[in-house]
Amino acid sequence: MAVLIAKWVIFVITSLLAIVSSLLMITRRNTIHSALFMILAFVASAILYLLLGCQFMAMIQIIVYAGAVMMLILFVIMMIDLSKEEKLKMKVTRTKIAGVIVSVLFMLALILVMGLNSVKGKLGALSSIGDAKTIGTLLFTKYLLPFEVASILLLAAMVGAVMLSKKKAFGGEDQ
Amino acid sequence: MMQQAPAFTIVILLLTSFWVPIIGMIKKESAYYLSLIAIFFSFLAACATLYTVITSGPIHYRMGGWPPPWGIEFVVDYLNGGVVVLISLISLLTTISAKKSVEQEIHRSKWPLFWSLYLLLILSLLGMTETGDMFNMYVYLEVSSLTAYGLIAMGERGALLASFNYVILGSVGASFYLLGVGYLYIATGSLNMADLNKILPAIYHSKVIFTAFAFFIVGIGLKMGLFPLHMWLPDAYTHAPSAISTLIAPTMTKVSAYVFFRIILSVFNPQFSWEVIPAATLLRWIAAVGIIYGSIMAIAQKDIKRMLAYSSISQIGYIVLGIALANQMGLIGGALHIFSHAFAKGCLFMIVMAVIYKTGIRNIDDFKGLNKKMPFTMAAFCLAAFSMIGVPPTAGFFSKWYLVLGTVSGRHWFLTAVILMSSLLNAVYFFRIIEKIYFSSFVGLVNGGHGHHEHHEVVAVAEAPLGMLVPILIMAAGILAVGLFNTQIIHLLLQFIVPKGLA
Amino acid sequence: MIPVQAYFVVSAILFIIGVIGAITRRNAIVVFMSIEMMLNAVNLTLIATSSYLHSIDGVMFVFFVMTVAAAEAAVGLAIFLMMYRKKDTIKLDEFNLLKG
Numbered sequence: 064m065a066v067l068i069a070k071w072v073i074f075v076i077t078s079l080l081a082i083v084s085s086l087l088m089i090t091r092r093n094t095i096h097s098a099l100f101m102i103l104a105f106v107a108s109a110i111l112y113l114l115l116g117c118q119f120m121a122m123i124q125i126i127v128y129a130g131a132v133m134m135l136i137l138f139v140i141m142m143i144d145l146s147k148e149e150k151l152k153m154k155v156t157r158t159k160i161a162g163v164i165v166s167v168l169f170m171l172a173l174i175l176v177m178g179l180n181s182v183k184g185k186l187g188a189l190s191s192i193g194d195a196k197t198i199g200t201l202l203f204t205k206y207l208l209p210f211e212v213a214s215i216l217l218l219a220a221m222v223g224a225v226m227l228s229k230k231k232a233f234g235g236e237d238q
Numbered sequence: 239m240m241q242q243a244p245a246f247t248i249v250i251l252l253l254t255s256f257w258v259p260i261i262g263m264i265k266k267e268s269a270y271y272l273s274l275i276a277i278f279f280s281f282l283a284a285c286a287t288l289y290t291v292i293t294s295g296p297i298h299y300r301m302g303g304w305p306p307p308w309g310i311e312f313v314v315d316y317l318n319g320g321v322v323v324l325i326s327l328i329s330l331l332t333t334i335s336a337k338k339s340v341e342q343e344i345h346r347s348k349w350p351l352f353w354s355l356y357l358l359l360i361l362s363l364l365g366m367t368e369t370g371d372m373f374n375m376y377v378y379l380e381v382s383s384l385t386a387y388g389l390i391a392m393g394e395r396g397a398l399l400a401s402f403n404y405v406i407l408g409s410v411g412a413s414f415y416l417l418g419v420g421y422l423y424i425a426t427g428s429l430n431m432a433d434l435n436k437i438l439p440a441i442y443h444s445k446v447i448f449t450a451f452a453f454f455i456v457g458i459g460l461k462m463g464l465f466p467l468h469m470w471l472p473d474a475y476t477h478a479p480s481a482i483s484t485l486i487a488p489t490m491t492k493v494s495a496y497v498f499f500r501i502i503l504s505v506f507n508p509q510f511s512w513e514v515i516p517a518a519t520l521l522r523w524i525a526a527v528g529i530i531y532g533s534i535m536a537i538a539q540k541d542i543k544r545m546l547a548y549s550s551i552s553q554i555g556y557i558v559l560g561i562a563l564a565n566q567m568g569l570i571g572g573a574l575h576i577f578s579h580a581f582a583k584g585c586l587f588m589i590v591m592a593v594i595y596k597t598g599i600r601n602i603d604d605f606k607g608l609n610k611k612m613p614f615t616m617a618a619f620c621l622a623a624f625s626m627i628g629v630p631p632t633a634g635f636f637s638k639w640y641l642v643l644g645t646v647s648g649r650h651w652f653l654t655a656v657i658l659m660s661s662l663l664n665a666v667y668f669f670r671i672i673e674k675i676y677f678s679s680f681v682g683l684v685n686g687g688h689g690h691h692e693h694h695e696v697v698a699v700a701e702a703p704l705g706m707l708v709p710i711l712i713m714a715a716g717i718l719a720v721g722l723f724n725t726q727i728i729h730l731l732l733q734f735i736v737p738k739g740l741a
Numbered sequence: 742m743i744p745v746q747a748y749f750v751v752s753a754i755l756f757i758i759g760v761i762g763a764i765t766r767r768n769a770i771v772v773f774m775s776i777e778m779m780l781n782a783v784n785l786t787l788i789a790t791s792s793y794l795h796s797i798d799g800v801m802f803v804f805f806v807m808t809v810a811a812a813e814a815a816v817g818l819a820i821f822l823m824m825y826r827k828k829d830t831i832k833l834d835e836f837n838l839l840k841g
Contacts, residue, residue, distance in 0.1 A: 167757070
């Protein structure tokens with residue numbers, strides 16, 4: 064019982080942390096603040112993964128997001144001149160208000176649907192979903208094709224990024 | 239051997255796309271030839287696939303030998319067999335005709351990377367068409383989007399912004415699709431299409447399934463430029479390098495349209511898509527508005543690429559209309575329109591690429607008298623334009639004819655009027671160009687202000703080079719072939735996609 | 742045991758926050774972060790399902806979604822940087838994503 068209560072407490076705190084920090088992420092003016100709140104939201108999600116018994120993914124989440132993606136974003140923020148962008152006022156247009164209203168309505172509908180729904184898939188026999196060994200084995204047997212496709216994806220991203228950031232472009236015209 | 243053909247279409251391209259940048263480092267020109275050879279062999283494998291499907295029924299190719307629903311499989315049946323051949327044929331022809339244009343528009347140092355990405359784009363489109371798994375589809379969808387972002391950004395001024403808008407909207411669309419996949423997984427625990435088709439009917443009244451369906455429609459709709467979600471499309475087509483507009487206009491949106499067919503017809507059961515939820519009614523209205531909107535916007539354009547882009551939005555409307563009519567004729571018309579529009583739009587974009595390569599003309603007003611300079615190209619232009627308008631015996635006439643039959647048998651008289659009205663609008667914007675080409679004299683770019691003097695000697699414009707002209711003529715022949723052999727195509731392939739028991 | 746629906750609700754809220762961020766903000770980097778947030782929300786759904794069903798498939802999907810997210814960020818930010826370098830062609834006012 065005590066364990067269950069502790070789990071609930073952790074769940075409520077981390078969920079609130081994730082929601083609040085993601086709200087702060089989309090509302091902060093300063094891009095670096097947004098980025099830091101994004102890390103916080105992702106770390107909170109990682110704790111939720113731990114709560115679900117998926118240690119491996121929690122770890123990957125921290126490494127990929129807090130490590131790789133975050134670094135990428137911070138690099139870009141450092142490379143560009145933010146002073147101009149910070150002067151931008153959030154322009155409130157009718158389309159945006161409509162978009163927000165529709166999204167919020169949609170969210171309420173989703174919460175109703177998902178909150179009252181029960182999961183109906185077939186139950187598996189696995190004792191733990193956080194086991195790196197199981198994941199590794201599956202990755203090279205059953206999921207071999209998606210794994211290869213993911214490697215294509217990374218190849219495409221790499222080639223694309225290299226091609227875009229080459230100095231010369233547009234028929235010989237210098238950048 | 240023949241059962242492995244679907245895998246070959248992809249593996250050949252994958253291996254080559256990896257080697258192209260490496261060999262290209264040594265010799266830049268080799269990149270193009272390597273890609274061409276790979277696409278040619280992939281085309282042969284696609285033909286073998288279609289042949290096998292026609293002679294011995296659908297192919298199920300299991301990766302790694304795991305039986306579905308646990309393993310991931312490629313499924314090629316009557317619907318996607320044709321689409322696979324269509325995609326690889328158009329890619330092959332585009333590649334042949336794109337050589338000169340790419341050399342002109344892309345800097346030499348980028349050729350190997352460019353062709354590598356180009357191969358990956360074709361690969362992912364073929365993968366999307368062949369896969370039998372919803373999650374695998376997502377991964378291919380992302381590969382195609384990522385490569386398209388990179389390739390579109392290679393274009394002229396404004397291409398970066400166009401590509402950036404596409405990145406944002408494309409990622410949002412892909413996330414919607416992914417959440418749909420997630421909800422299907424919640425409800426069924428499986429993501430194999432055939433398996434889903436068996437599991438889903440029992441739980442059709444679950445709200446989660448509705449939600450997943452809505453997410454799929456929005457996600458795929460964004461990817462194919464369905465009317466209210468088309469914001470990325472005109473800019474992307476206009477500013478991309480000509481070779482890339484030529485590749486993605488006939489293939490990428492058509493593959494997404496195929497995925498639309500696949501999700502509505504064989505993942506969800508048609509009874510669900512049309513009866514349990516009123517999706518068909520909603521889609522019919524969206525398609526009708528999209529058809530008219532695309533045509534009217536096309537009339538207002540001055541840039542020919544942008545005009546063709548808006549015309550694509552309108553044509554996508556026809557395909558969705560075909561699905562949403564929910565009867566036999568409508569479905570066949572929609573599926574046939576995938577083919578006829580792919581040939582017509584591919585041909586038009588190839589012609590635009592040749593014109594831009596030879597003259598640099600993009601403004602419609604500058605097309606005056608081009609028939610004297612490029613007679614064969616302009617003849618093909620007329621043919622493709624007739625197909626877009628729907629003049630018999632071109633392909634466009636027959637697909638529209640089936641669509642009209644579909645609206646009549648469903649008693650949607652308003653939609654019949656929409657199709658006829660849109661054909662009229664198509665005629666307006668194509669005849670505007672044809673009139674300029676044939677009935678005004680060529681004044682040239684530099685001497686544009688001088689009036690009606692003949693400047694043939696001054697401006698040296700000749701017919702497009704053979705490498706461009708031959709693919710254009712083959713595409714034009716394709717338009718006629720799809721039109722003339724439409725009954726055979728329907729008999730061999732499309733009649734099987736109509737679910738049993740449908741009027 | 743915490744009911745799995747609780748996770749779905751949290752995930753739905755995060756997803757919609759991501760959508761709102763992507764459609765309202767004009768700062769391109771924040772838009773990127775919002776998209777990452779949407780993908781993260783989907784991941785939460787998948788892992789919760791996986792944990793509840795005792796099947797590893799959802800976890801595997803998350804693995805691939807993360808790959809996709811990282812690749813997308815790389816390409817998107819490369820395009821963004823190029824736009825910034827060619828300052829003459831971009832005004833930030835053009836970042837209006839819902840136009841056209």
